[in-house]
Amino acid sequence: MTKEIFLKNYMEDCVWELLDQVLAQDPEACRCDTCRYDIVALALNHLPPRYVVREKGEIYSKLAMLEAQHRADIYRALTEALMKVKESPRHD
Ligand SMILES: [Zn+2]
Numbered sequence: 818m819t820k821e822i823f824l825k826n827y828m829e830d831c832v833w834e835l836l837d838q839v840l841a842q843d844p845e846a847c848r849c850d851t852c853r854y855d856i857v858a859l860a861l862n863h864l865p866p867r868y869v870v871r872e873k874g875e876i877y878s879k880l881a882m883l884e885a886q887h888r889a890d891i892y893r894a895l896t897e898a899l900m901k902v903k904e905s906p907r908h909d
Contacts, residue, residue, distance in 0.1 A: 859901060
């Protein structure tokens, strides 16, 4: 039986995971999908990808893989991305 395996950039999950915490620090920030995706895209472009091989259906803990330093980097990238999107959101 062949296993279904695929590549996953777990940095992406980590950024989504921390997005709400960063947004919580800034009550004035827009929370629409456009802005959320823009913030995550900008942040990911400033972070190194972390590819892992996954098996379909496998359960794993995303944040358990995050070291403190890693987390600090993600926070910083998200905060900077949030500022940029706030300055020029792609909508009125
Ligand atoms: Zn918005």
